[in-house]
Amino acid sequence: MSTQATENTEGAQVKAKAAWVCPIGDKHIHREDVRRVWKECQEESFWYRALPLSLGSMAVTGGLIYNGVWKQSKRFGPFPKLALAGILGYAIGKASYIGTCKEKFQKLGPEFSKGYGPRWGPGFGPPGFRGGHRHCNHECQECRKLENQEAGAATATPTQS
Numbered sequence: 001m002s003t004q005a006t007e008n009t010e011g012a013q014v015k016a017k018a019a020w021v022c023p024i025g026d027k028h029i030h031r032e033d034v035r036r037v038w039k040e041c042q043e044e045s046f047w048y049r050a051l052p053l054s055l056g057s058m059a060v061t062g063g064l065i066y067n068g069v070w071k072q073s074k075r076f077g078p079f080p081k082l083a084l085a086g087i088l089g090y091a092i093g094k095a096s097y098i099g100t101c102k103e104k105f106q107k108l109g110p111e112f113s114k115g116y117g118p119r120w121g122p123g124f125g126p127p128g129f130r131g132g133h134r135h136c137n138h139e140c141q142e143c144r145k146l147e148n149q150e151a152g153a154a155t156a157t158p159t160q161s
Helices: 002-019 031-066 079-096 098-106 141-156
Strands: none
Touching (some): 031 079, 031 098
C-alpha cells in the first residue's frame, strides 16, 4: 500500500512539474520572428551603412583621381578604382552592422545570447563542429521555488520498507 501511495505522490509531482512552464525559459523562438529580424538587419545595414559608405568611398576615390593624386587606368579609365572603392565600402558597411544585428537577435530570447542565431560568438562553426547544442541555463525565482517545493515534498513523503 505504501508503494502505491509513493507512486501516486510521484505522479502528482510529475504532473505539477509538467503543468508549470517558465515564462522566460521558453526555448522556442518562432521562425517568423527570426525572419523578420533578419530582414530588418539586411535592409537597415544596406540603407544606413553599406550604401552611404559605398557612395562615400566612390566619391573620395573619384575626387582623388580627378585631382591627380591617383592615376586612372590607361585602358579602362577611372572605373576599376571606382568599382573597387564601391565594393569595399559596401562590404565594410555590411560588416560594421553585425554588432547591431547581433543585439537584435539577442532580444529574441535567451538562446541567441548564448551564441545561437547566425553563428556569431564563441560557438562559431557548423553544429557538428561545435560539439552539440547548448541549452538555456536560465533559472528564475518561480522555477527555484517550485523546485524547492518538489524537493521538500519528496523528502517529506514517508517510505515504508
